[in-house]
Amino acid sequence: MIITKPRDWARIEENLTSIGARRVFLMGCGQCATVAHTGGEKELEETAARLEAGGYEVTGWTVGEVTCHLNGTKLESRKHQAEIDSADAVLVLACGAGVQTTADAIAKPVFPGLESLFLGTVIRNGIFEERCQTCGDCVLDKTAGICPVTTCPKGLLNGPCGGMWNGMCEVLTDRECTHVRIRHRLEEQGRTTRRTLAPKDFSTALKPGGVNIRESGGSR
Amino acid sequence: MSRLRDMLEGGEFVVTGEVAPPRGTDLAGMHAAVDLLAPHCHALNVTDNQGASLHLSSLAASKALLERGIEPIFQQTCRDRNRLALQSDLLAAWSLGLENLLVVTGDDPRAGDHPHAKGVFDLDSTQLASIARGMNEGHDMMDRDLKGGTGFYVGAAMFPEAEPWDVQLARIEQKIEAGVRFFQTQAIFDMDKLQRAVEAVRPLGAKVIAGVLVLKSPRVIDFVNSKLAGLMVPDAIADRIRRAHDPADAAIALAAEQVASIRDIADGVHVMPLGLDAAIGRILGGAG
Ligand code: SF4
Ligand code: SF4
Numbered sequence: 001m002i003i004t005k006p007r008d009w010a011r012i013e014e015n016l017t018s019i020g021a022r023r024v025f026l027m028g029c030g031q032c033a034t035v036a037h038t039g040g041e042k043e044l045e046e047t048a049a050r051l052e053a054g055g056y057e058v059t060g061w062t063v064g065e066v067t068c069h070l071n072g073t074k075l076e077s078r079k080h081q082a083e084i085d086s087a088d089a090v091l092v093l094a095c096g097a098g099v100q101t102t103a104d105a106i107a108k109p110v111f112p113g114l115e116s117l118f119l120g121t122v123i124r125n126g127i128f129e130e131r132c133q134t135c136g137d138c139v140l141d142k143t144a145g146i147c148p149v150t151t152c153p154k155g156l157l158n159g160p161c162g163g164m165w166n167g168m169c170e171v172l173t174d175r176e177c178t179h180v181r182i183r184h185r186l187e188e189q190g191r192t193t194r195r196t197l198a199p200k201d202f203s204t205a206l207k208p209g210g211v212n213i214r215e216s217g218g219s220r
Numbered sequence: 221m222s223r224l225r226d227m228l229e230g231g232e233f234v235v236t237g238e239v240a241p242p243r244g245t246d247l248a249g250m251h252a253a254v255d256l257l258a259p260h261c262h263a264l265n266v267t268d269n270q271g272a273s274l275h276l277s278s279l280a281a282s283k284a285l286l287e288r289g290i291e292p293i294f295q296q297t298c299r300d301r302n303r304l305a306l307q308s309d310l311l312a313a314w315s316l317g318l319e320n321l322l323v324v325t326g327d328d329p330r331a332g333d334h335p336h337a338k339g340v341f342d343l344d345s346t347q348l349a350s351i352a353r354g355m356n357e358g359h360d361m362m363d364r365d366l367k368g369g370t371g372f373y374v375g376a377a378m379f380p381e382a383e384p385w386d387v388q389l390a391r392i393e394q395k396i397e398a399g400v401r402f403f404q405t406q407a408i409f410d411m412d413k414l415q416r417a418v419e420a421v422r423p424l425g426a427k428v429i430a431g432v433l434v435l436k437s438p439r440v441i442d443f444v445n446s447k448l449a450g451l452m453v454p455d456a457i458a459d460r461i462r463r464a465h466d467p468a469d470a471a472i473a474l475a476a477e478q479v480a481s482i483r484d485i486a487d488g489v490h491v492m493p494l495g496l497d498a499a500i501g502r503i504l505g506g507a508g
Contacts, residue, residue: 153328154299156344158394160387161325162377162406163449167384170449171328183387196394199303199347199361 001032002095003120003128015111021088026061029094039093059087067098074105136204144185152178157197222319224263225373228427234488238265241281256497263291272332283316294318299326302342314370321372323348346398353399378403380417396424407433411481429488436471475503
């Protein structure tokens with residue numbers, strides 16, 4: 001899921017002030033931002049209260065089911081048409097993808113209420129780690145299901161680097177070196193630990209990504 | 221011709237040293253260090269933005285050494301350049317007459333003087349070594365023929381004391397497979413671990429140049445332990461320097477003992493005098 005954190009409140013106020021907005025509609029997200037505790041019902045209520053305490057009027061709020069889904073967000077907006085119509089601006093408590101679908105669905109100034117951080121693994125409720133950068137050229141088949149591209153701070157495919165000491169990482173000194181973990185897991189599973197990975201194909205990670213399974217059956 | 225290659229492959233013990241290019245364009249300081257070290261060394265490493273901090277390029281500084289008749293070991297890290305720039309610099313290096321190449325990963329940029337820099341790491345050191353070997357065979361990494369290839373003697377770094385050893389061993393084998401012919405090690409304090417590394421490397425046909433770091437003061441020891449990645453000074457050695465009446469003198473004596481042991485174990489020694497360049501003769505025990 002996409003991990004988000006609250007955006008600096010001063011920046012949110014600055015954004016609203018920049019267009020002289022006093023009446024605000026809030027859009028949350030029922031998926032990632034709810035799990036990340038950044039854009040669910042509770043956070044929307046808190047944000048509404050904070051805005052009101054600051055002298056803003058909150059015309060309404062809703063938690064979109066999947067806010068990054070364009071048609072779903074259009075539908076959700078229609079359900080709240082009157083509240084949105086009376087607002088000067090919409091503040092979105094979802095990832096950047098959700099902010100953009102909302103901006104496409106609603107013809108009003110739309111502002112981000114969160115910072116989008118990474119594609120995260122939920123380790124436990126409230127504890128998230130980045131383990132995949134969606135590089136489009138996955139090497140997990142060769143690395144025992146541990147991603148060196150993401151979890152080695154240098155993104156080395158072959159390691160460890162010279163900074164590793166006693167199995168620990170040079171950069172994140174409280175964490176085990178990714179390459180030590182990879183080799184040991186491969187070994188435990190009786191797989192070869194000697195394979196050198198070839199240089200990565202970074203053309204697959206060119207932005208923006210796009211997939212159209214209706215037409216081509218694959219990504220471009 | 222690379223004297224380093226000729227000597228190592230001919231079974232002769234080599235001595236290498238190390239100089240850092242200046243942080244600026246004035247080469248006088250580097251040349252002063254070179255003048256002290258060169259008479260005792262067969263080749264000198266020229267570091268590449270060492271410590272992830274800005275220096276004049278290793279390419280230009282290596283060429284400057286060559287012009288003074290001193291054999292450089294051109295270092296290249298994977299931190300600051302992508303695969304196009306790295307290959308282009310390899311071609312440049314060969315065209316300038318640089319024959320010895322040491323490929324390293326490079327420290328994390330956050331440890332250096334430009335902590336906001338993007339670490340490139342488009343390639344890792346093993347991949348870069350294998351690309352250099354490809355260039356020696358006349359093609360680039362895309363297997364396209366070059367108009368004139370290279371003939372580098374390719375080296376890499378090795379870390380005999382950084383456990384776990386099974387992981388290091390696998391790395392060494394990978395690097396040799398990629399075309400690495402000689403290793404320069406991180407500073408060695410435990411000769412048994414050096415022995416273990418040499419025994420692993422010799423059957424695979426590569427050479428080992430063991431590192432000696434001159435721990436000239438308690439401050440240097442603290443620096444090594446806190447700032448240098450992948451290295452720890454053992455307590456017994458640290459105590460010996462700390463308790464010494466004259467730490468610099470004790471450090472030189474210690475380094476000389478280490479060099480003497482290394483002569484019996486490895487194919488060469490790489491001395492990092494950390495400013496005590498003038499003591500290189502003593503460190504090498506009058507030989508070299
Ligand atoms: S290799 Fe690429 S796709 Fe696979 S886990 Fe790592 S970043 Fe994600
Ligand atoms: S110590 Fe391991 S995980 Fe950390 S940067 Fe080096 S290779 Fe990557």
